[in-house]
Amino acid sequence: MLPYFIIIGAMKSGTSSLHKYLASHPDLVAARMKETDFFSTDSTYSKGKDWYEKLFKGTGTHAFEASPNYTKRHLFPNVSKRMHSLVPKAKLIFILRDPIERSVSHYVHNYSYGREMRTFSEAVRESDSNYILTSRYFFQLQAFLEYYPPEQLFLVQAERLRESTVEVVDEICNFLCIPNECAPSVLDKKFHKSSSKKAASSLERWIVKKTDNRKLASIASKLTSPLNQPIKKPELIANDIELLQSKLSDDMAALRNFSGCEFADWSV
Secondary structure (H helix, E strand, C coil), rough: CCEEEEEEEECCCCHHHHHHHHHCCEEECCCCCCCCCCCCCCCHHHCCHHHHHHCCCCCCCCCEEECHHHHHCCCCCHHHHHHHCCCCCCCCEEEEEHHHHHHHHHHHHHHHHHCCCHHHHHHHHHCCCCCHCCCCCCHHHHHHHCCCHHEEEEEEHHHHHHCCCCHHHHHHHHHHHHCCCCCHHHHCCCCCHHHHHCCCCCHHHHHCCCCCHHHHHHHHHHHHHHEECCCCCCCCCCCHHHHHHHHHHHHHHHHHHHCCCCCCCCCC
């Protein structure tokens, strides 16, 4: 079984929540691992179609996965081409969050795992900053629009998903041409709240660096969680906000023009 639809990102925009909501639908089969990254890296893609298909096993009729790395074309430039070659009819769901808030959350995520030691101000001033490029949503979408028609793409505003979950999931199911039979008990939940984010302990960081095994890393995370420390969200200075707005404004204008959505409450 190959995916009927794929949640392609964006990172730190609610992909985990949407994955859990849709995985509760009796007709949908989620991949054994939420982020397969099959189309991202050469090493994973080289495992082939048969390996990928085996990730989708269940009693449902439609398979899906969610890999935020698919909308990091600056790091993984071949995703859309590879995806179209295997699943050209797949529907694509792209979750979007206020681009500055997403950049901050992305930074906090990396900092929590010891992948980022710079201040936020330093990190976003890096040439071709990953935090900024990942938040350039139309830039990311253009790679998919080279291969997929717009009608196979559905944009979800993260803030609406969080505040009006049932309504937005109804819209997604309508896009997927399936009835909304997601479990109400799951739709009532909120997942991965940023306010509860903690820095991984030095022990967890050491274990994660020593293994590529996701299950082992997950077990290590759970066992060492009592050692984790709360993270203080970085406070953006005026120059940071001005920089981010200048780097993101043209992309946001293109996104608004393409989607017809105002994103009125966003900071760019």
